[in-house]
Structures are given as structure tokens and as C-alpha cells.
Amino acid sequence: MNRFFVRLFVAAICFALSVSLTNLSKLVRGERSSVDVLVLNPAESFTNFSEDENQLRELYREYGLAQTRHDRAFFERVETEDFRLFYDDKSISREEDIRWMESTPTDLVYSNQPQEIKIFGDSAVVRAGFEVRHHGHVDRWDTIDVWVKRGNQWQIRSTTSHH
Numbered sequence: 001m002n003r004f005f006v007r008l009f010v011a012a013i014c015f016a017l018s019v020s021l022t023n024l025s026k027l028v029r030g031e032r033s034s035v036d037v038l039v040l041n042p043a044e045s046f047t048n049f050s051e052d053e054n055q056l057r058e059l060y061r062e063y064g065l066a067q068t069r070h071d072r073a074f075f076e077r078v079e080t081e082d083f084r085l086f087y088d089d090k091s092i093s094r095e096e097d098i099r100w101m102e103s104t105p106t107d108l109v110y111s112n113q114p115q116e117i118k119i120f121g122d123s124a125v126v127r128a129g130f131e132v133r134h135h136g137h138v139d140r141w142d143t144i145d146v147w148v149k150r151g152n153q154w155q156i157r158s159t160t161s162h163h
Contacts, residue, residue, distance in 0.1 A: 049119040055154055056124060056147065060114045064131075067110035070102050080148065080155045087161040109133040112143075122149040130161070 059078060066074035075098050083094035092100070109132070116127040124147040131140045141163045148157050 052119050052124070052149070052154070053117050056117055056119075056126060057114055059154060060112045060126075060128060064109075064111035067101060067112075068108065070104075070106065072098055072102065075101070077153075078155055080157050083156060084158045085161065086158065105134070107134065123147065124149075124154070 062074065063078070065071075066078075075094070079094045079097070081094065083097070085092050085097045111131045111133075112128055113131075114126050114128045118125045126145045126147060128143045128145060129140060130143050131138055141161055143162075144160045146157045146159075147154050149155075
């Protein structure tokens with residue numbers, strides 16, 4: 001077993017030496033390295049996503065109202081064309097989701113509250129609480145939504161729902 005570690009050590013040293021010699025020879029010849037390093041100034045490394053977060057919070061406020069009034073146009077605008085809803089080991093498309101919404105009773109009242117928003121440039125992941133009220137009964141479940149920003153508009157790419 002000791003011979004294995006000796007061979008591994010020798011191989012690692014040879015590899016490191018060959019990489020160093022290659023970089024040294026490129027430096028002497030004036031060639032650029034094949035690896036570019038991007039250094040961000042501290043002011044550039046953290047983007048202020050407060051406007052994006054405000055837009056997402058507003059969409060969640062509108063979401064429950066749109067669900068309550070069966071607003072097809074809202075969901076066609078806010079869900080991507082290839083949107084998927086995952087729930088109870090099922091997966092449905094945007095059109096199936098909208099048709100399901102349109103088939104629900106009109107006296108259901110929905111609300112959707114974001115609990116945690118993580119923004120990654122033009123993508124976001126939001127953990128939210130979804131509620132439906134019907135004749136004093138409240139049913140609640142959690143969702144995880146993946147959002148994409150296209151132009152200046154946020155759209156839901158997928159929703160995973162679990163009770």
C-alpha cells in the first residue's frame with residue numbers, strides 16, 4: 001500500500017511540474033494562458049437585486065388574485081410556454097394547469113406569499129406558501145418556483161408543490 005502512495009505522489013509532482021513548465025514556456029514566448037481569470041471590483045461583485053425582488057413580490061400578490069378570478073391572460077403572461085407544474089408525482093403543462101384552474105369552483109379564494117427569494121442574475125428560486133379558502137376552510141401547501149427573467153419580465157419556469 002505504501003508503494004501506491006509513493007507512485008501517486010510522484011505522479012502529482014510530475015503533473016504539477018509539467019503544468020508549471022508549460023505556463024513558463026508560454027510566458028517566455030508571450031502566449032496567453034488558456035485560462036482567463038476575471039477579477040471583479042468589490043463594487044461590481046454584488047448586484048442590488050431589490051428591484052427584482054420587489055417585482056417578484058408584486059407578481060406573487062397578483063398571482064392569488066388572478067387564480068381567484070380564473071385570469072387565463074395572467075398565467076399565459078407569467079408562466080413560460082414550457083412551464084411545468086410538479087405535484088403528487090405528476091407533471092402538467094401550462095395549458096393543463098390553466099384548464100385545471102378554469103375548472104375549479106369560482107368561490108375559492110387563493111393567496112400566494114413568498115417566504116424566501118433567492119435571485120441569481122436572470123434566474124430566481126422562490127419558496128412560497130400557497131393558500132386556498134373555501135367557506136371558512138383553509139388548505140395550505142408549500143411551493144418552490146423557478147423563475148427566469150426575459151427582458152424586463154419575470155416568468156415562472158416550473159413550480160413544485162407539496163403539502
